[in-house]
Amino acid sequence: MKIPIFLLVLIPLSQVILAFADSAYPSPYGIETTTSCSPSASSDDLIPIRREVYGNGRIFDITHRMTPDMPSWELEDGLGQFLWLPKSMKNGSLANNSEMKLPTHTGTHIDAPGHVYDHYFDAGFDVDTLDLQVLNGPALLVDVPRDKNLTADVMQSLHIPKGVKRVLFRTLNTDRRLMWKKAFDTSYVGFMKDGAQWLVDNTDIKLVGIDYLSVAAFDDLLPSHHVFLKSREIILVEGLKLDDVEAGLYTVHCLPLRLLGAEGSPIRCILIK
Ligand SMILES: *[C@@H]1O[C@H](CO)[C@@H](O)[C@H](O)[C@H]1NC(C)=O
Ligand SMILES: *[C@@H]1O[C@H](CO)[C@@H](O)[C@H](O)[C@H]1NC(C)=O
Ligand SMILES: *[C@@H]1O[C@H](CO)[C@@H](O)[C@H](O)[C@H]1NC(C)=O
16 A cells, blocks of 8 residues: 555654654643644644744743633632633524633733722723733743742842843742642742832832732732732732743733723733743
């Protein structure tokens, strides 16, 4: 039997791509994820390609995929169903039209000042008022010590240079894969009040990113949020997916939805090397 020549070419190529994907960026999703792949390789068998990394390893998606099993604030059973299909082609509609319903602080998301200050909320400091210049630009991804919450001492020990405006803090939360666990976990690492105050007083950081659902440790939940959001200059990005990205300097791009009146919004964030 004669094997068509295109198969001989395709098989080794796809093996090479998969091998590269596995070793460079171990995937939380299993083999469905590849780092770079030509869409045509699988367009024939109608299998969508889901990626974490684009552009030959240059563009990292640091947003968590929304799923019913992702953790949700103080819930034991995760987010649950958030998508419905009220109009479906299978039921005779012209097109499929989904609807979604979710807490605005779901998954990778952003906090606006109105989140913890009621007078800011009433005055309209919603996610639509957040500064896109803060949300886009050079950013440092740093690893913090794994044995502590983010206290003033820890912050000082990081030696983040003056002038750095955007920092994504990778913590024990990433190692523990907390964002991949359905049950909400109060023992996540976050900022203690004195750590937040140290950052405000001693650095130029205006974008604070973290790898679980809150930048504030559970024990200092409101105090840390208050310290960060008081000036309305600092933007908090929470629930980032910082797995499998090297620490260092990137350009970050984060774009929240323009939800008028909302103190939180899901956000898409990427890092570009
Ligand atoms: C339309 O919705 C159905 C579910 O009723 C789904 O199985 C199908 O894949 C959808 N079709 C398209 C074109 O998205
Ligand atoms: C299609 O309609 C039936 C009957 O109304 C309903 O039970 C079913 O859930 C619908 N399916 C979808 C995909 O909307
Ligand atoms: C961080 O604080 C939480 C309580 O907010 C606690 O459960 C956890 O053990 C602390 N983590 C570390 C590494 O000290």
